[in-house]
Amino acid sequence: MKFARALATAAGLLLLWQATVTLADLPPYILPTPLAVLGAWIGRADTIASHALVTAVEMILGFGLGAALGIASALAVASFRPMRRWLMPLLVVSQAIPVFAIAPLLVLWFGYGIASKVAMATLIIFFPVAANFLDGLRRTEPGWLDLAHTMTVGRRGAAFRILWHIRVPAALPALASGLRVAAAVAPIGAIVGEWVGSSAGLGFLMLHANARLQIDLMFAALLTLALFALLLYFVVDRSLTALIAWQRETLPSDTATVSLPAPGGVR
Amino acid sequence: MAPGPSVISSIAKSAAVAIDVVDARVVYEGTPLFERLSVRLDAGTTTCLLGPSGVGKSSLLRLLAGLVPLDHGRISAADGAPLAGRVAFMDQRDLLLPWLTAQANVALGARLRGEPIDRVRIASLLAAVGVTPRAEARPAALSGGERQRVALARTLMEDKPIILMDEPFSAVDALTRLKLQDLAAELFAGRTVLVVTHDPLEAIRMGHRILVMTGVPARISASFRLADPMPRDVTAFADLHRELLAELGAGARPSAPAPAVHGARAS
Numbered sequence: 001m002k003f004a005r006a007l008a009t010a011a012g013l014l015l016l017w018q019a020t021v022t023l024a025d026l027p028p029y030i031l032p033t034p035l036a037v038l039g040a041w042i043g044r045a046d047t048i049a050s051h052a053l054v055t056a057v058e059m060i061l062g063f064g065l066g067a068a069l070g071i072a073s074a075l076a077v078a079s080f081r082p083m084r085r086w087l088m089p090l091l092v093v094s095q096a097i098p099v100f101a102i103a104p105l106l107v108l109w110f111g112y113g114i115a116s117k118v119a120m121a122t123l124i125i126f127f128p129v130a131a132n133f134l135d136g137l138r139r140t141e142p143g144w145l146d147l148a149h150t151m152t153v154g155r156r157g158a159a160f161r162i163l164w165h166i167r168v169p170a171a172l173p174a175l176a177s178g179l180r181v182a183a184a185v186a187p188i189g190a191i192v193g194e195w196v197g198s199s200a201g202l203g204f205l206m207l208h209a210n211a212r213l214q215i216d217l218m219f220a221a222l223l224t225l226a227l228f229a230l231l232l233y234f235v236v237d238r239s240l241t242a243l244i245a246w247q248r249e250t251l252p253s254d255t256a257t258v259s260l261p262a263p264g265g266v267r
Numbered sequence: 268m269a270p271g272p273s274v275i276s277s278i279a280k281s282a283a284v285a286i287d288v289v290d291a292r293v294v295y296e297g298t299p300l301f302e303r304l305s306v307r308l309d310a311g312t313t314t315c316l317l318g319p320s321g322v323g324k325s326s327l328l329r330l331l332a333g334l335v336p337l338d339h340g341r342i343s344a345a346d347g348a349p350l351a352g353r354v355a356f357m358d359q360r361d362l363l364l365p366w367l368t369a370q371a372n373v374a375l376g377a378r379l380r381g382e383p384i385d386r387v388r389i390a391s392l393l394a395a396v397g398v399t400p401r402a403e404a405r406p407a408a409l410s411g412g413e414r415q416r417v418a419l420a421r422t423l424m425e426d427k428p429i430i431l432m433d434e435p436f437s438a439v440d441a442l443t444r445l446k447l448q449d450l451a452a453e454l455f456a457g458r459t460v461l462v463v464t465h466d467p468l469e470a471i472r473m474g475h476r477i478l479v480m481t482g483v484p485a486r487i488s489a490s491f492r493l494a495d496p497m498p499r500d501v502t503a504f505a506d507l508h509r510e511l512l513a514e515l516g517a518g519a520r521p522s523a524p525a526p527a528v529h530g531a532r533a534s
Binding site for chain 2: 141143144146147148149150151152153154155157158161162165166169170172244246247
């Protein structure tokens with residue numbers, strides 16, 4: 001049912017696309033027909049695949065590095081109070097400077113290869129992961145912490161165990177939100193990097209095709225990119241949902257009723 | 268089916284300890300919740316602290332649990348040793364971790380202290396509270412009553428001589444509450460127990476002693492000693508119930524003191 005709906009939406013969009021081209025009589029170098037794009041996709045499959053592989057590697061490496069860095073800094077800030085003063089400004093500053101603005105710098109420093117794109121994707125992904133996870137770590141149910149406190153009074157290493165056994169699992173849903181956002185923005189980092197300076201990747205292919213008025217190829221590359229972005233998002237989303245299966249179970253609100261026995265009416 | 272007392276408790280009755288709160292003051296956000304408050308919890312008995320909502324009875328309990336700082340006064344155990352580490356705490360919310368199974372929740376204290384987990388003891392405690400078939404279930408799959416039973420098992424698992432309960436059964440239906448009160452009275456026998464409640468019937472059912480806390484800043488306005496064995500048939504205490512309601516500021520004062528009750532109104 002869900003699949004059929006998606007299929008119907010896609011068919012509708014394609015029809016609209018075709019209708020626009022036909023009715024407005026657009027030349028192929030402005031907007032090619034869906035069929036022409038499909039033709040380019042099949043005809044240039046080798047080219048697209050080789051460039052797509054580069055972009056995919058950039059996205060996945062950027063996602064992995066950015067998520068790892070984000071998780072590590074959120075944990076550091078949550079476990080060592082003084083760290084907050086050092087890391088929080090850094091976190092905010094990392095977002096105050098638009099990644100687009102430093103893209104040329106990153107290319108200058110890390111070269112035209114894959115490293116500068118991974119760096120860019122990492123920078124973009126780092127923030128939503130760190131911010132969301134930290135938020136989750138700081139909002140642990142106070143009752144759980146009270147309970148943990150009475151259970152561990154005077155024990156060494158208790159703070160770390162409370163972090164590991166209570167605060168981190170409790171923050172997993174928040175981390176999952178961050179990772180979902182990160183998966184959605186991962187392609188931005190890779191593509192911007194490729195636009196600024198590269199010799200491979202879907203972003204490079206699009207610029208290249210655009211300059212030579214191979215608009216059908218450009219659209220084919222764009223579609224491939226969209227497909228990758230969707231795939232990354234769904235893989236991340238599904239894995240997270242499986243990982244924190246308990247979260248859905250807890251959502252239906254507690255149905256326990258609060259009722260006082262009538263005075264003297266208990267038998 | 269019911270395991271022997273040695274499984275439930277390794278604490279000898281002689282280890283039960285009286286607690287004195289002397290001239291205590293607790294300040295919350297600049298306002299004193301109570302001042303010059305003195306309370307004695309007798310060794311090995313259950314004291315019910317009865318009072319209207321917001322009077323500060325939960326703060327007194329949290330004070331004993333080491334969760335709020337003492338502004339003035341002192342808290343001491345009769346044996347002279349510090350209270351910290353000898354207290355188990357049970358909240359009105361079950362505070363079960365939603366990602367852990369019932370038995371893993373019972374093992375939480377040991378896990379947070381980095382101690383080996385005694386699976387045999389967990390199994391017998393789950394049997395004692397009657398949730399053995401649900402040992403592998405997560406809290407979301409349990410009923411409100413089952414969750415409080417697991418919370419009871421978790422509290423027993425800590426095996427502390429002092430037990431603090433903050434309206435432990437207010438979130439379950441009346442019938443379940445009666446069963447849980449009996450169960451708690453049976454399982455916690457021999458320990459020094461403080462039960463904070465706003466329900467006079469619960470106090471009559473569970474307490475060897477009932478303290479009524481009223482006023483701003485709060486003080487102990489009345490105290491009663493109940494001699495009958497537990498679990499108690501509350502219908503025999505209609506007069507006391509009326510008197511307690513009167514103390515709480517709801518209902519008329521009875522003409523004659525209730526039989527079998529040694530009441531004392533504090534000045």
